[in-house]
Amino acid sequence: MQTTFTLEQLADPATERSNEILRACVHCGFCTATCPTYQVLGDELDSPRGRIYLIKDMLESGRPADANTVKHIDRCLSCLACMTTCPSGVHYMHLVDHARAHIERTYKRPFMDRVLRFALAKILPYPTRFRLALLGAKIGRPFAFLMPDARLKAMLNMVPAQIPPVSRNDDAQSFAPHGTRKMRVALMTGCAQRALNTDINDATIRLLRRLGCEVVVAEDAGCCGALTHHMGRETESHAFAAANIKAWMREARGAGLDAIVINTSGCGTTVKDYGHMFRNDTLAEDAATISGLAMDISELLQKLDLSAAKAPEDLNVAYHAACSLQHGQKVKTAPKDLLRAAGFTVLEPADSHLCCGSAGTYNLMQPEISGKLKARKIRTLEALRPDVIAAGNIGCMMQIGSGTGHPVVHTVELLDWATGGPKPPAMSRAPQEMPVPILR
DSSP: OOOOOOHHHHTSHHHHHHHHHHHHOOOOOGGGGTOHHHHHHOOGGGSHHHHHHHHHHHHHHTOOOOHHHHHHHHTOOOOOHHHHHOTTOOOHHHHHHHHHHHHHHHOOOOHHHHHHHHHHHHHTTOHHHHHHHHHHHHHHGGGGGGOSSHHHHHHHHTSOSSOOOOOGGGSSEEEOOSSSOOEEEEEEOOSHHHHHOTHHHHHHHHHHHHTTEEEEEOTTOOOOSHHHHTTTOHHHHHHHHHHHHHHHHHHHHTTOOSEEEESOHHHHHHHTTHHHHTTTSTTHHHHHHHHHHEEEHHHHHTTSOOTTOOOSSOOEEEEOOOHIIIIISOOOSHHHHHHHHTTOEEEOOTTTTSOOSOTTTHHHHSHHHHHHHHHHHHHHHHTTOOSEEEESOHHHHHHHHTTOSSOEEEHHHHHHHHTTOOOOGGGTSOGGGSOOOOOO
């Protein structure tokens, strides 16, 4: 694609990077075949190719974002299926991130949009605030039908049937390995996950200790910054990221780290991109080091000895591949290989490359499109007649769990169970304790 940025515009590192990405695009349209929003809406402007044209025009002209451009960029899930499909290697993620930051700086959204986005940015990344918000929303959920805005209904309907108590395992501390220490790893405990499902971090810690890892929860580490980053709120997202970089580098320079393990794939995609985010910052070297240490839990487990893992029950596991894992991090086979090696029967749904519609805050801000994607994903999963559904991302787990009666667990919970840990709590809950399907 030919571009016409001026030398002055290209002096900006973000624009220079976007120019590189735009020039790599050859308009082939392969991306439209795997774009979930194009599949649902059938609008060229709701495909990666269409959005690329909109972004190019907006950035080249140097003009503030307009309502039409914002509408179509907001509808992008950032699932990154287009990057998996693209034969030219167009790095759409960096391009759309730049576009969102430009929109945030130059476009004044309608009042309700500003209020909702501000609330999400100031609540979701903070576990205590989020937990309090969930408690309040649980009280208000029966009155969701009175809400005039579909997004408010979606926020109320997101509340799980049970809000777990705080897990002290998420506090800053170090967990000694069982037996000889093989690795020292930092666990990213996250933000929203700590309020929505404490079973995941608990299972991760138990499993890694059992496999010979010292597990460190670093002081001052918290939200990865993904939630605000995808809203274009760069100052906030970079502040979260910088805090993590500094916290983990203290550990790396201290007793050392062999890996930073992440069990929420949406966070993993962002942490692995810290090197790019801070490439022109004083933290550039440290950020690149942290990105290099970051691993999804499934990647780390492949480096450890799980030969003793044995499935306690003969179970059919429907595996949902989170977009941030299969497209964002290119981790496609590790979770399935680990489950199969442990003795579980792994089933894959049709169109496994398509998004479930969660995508960070997308299911809250774009509930109609998200709902259609969720319904399609659940149909394909339930068609497998599984005993349990497994995924590697809390957002996907909440999205799918809100619309199915099948238990939804994290991959690591099944592997923890197969190596001597407890049965995943979600598999032991009575049907009435399962999440209530969202009514649309």
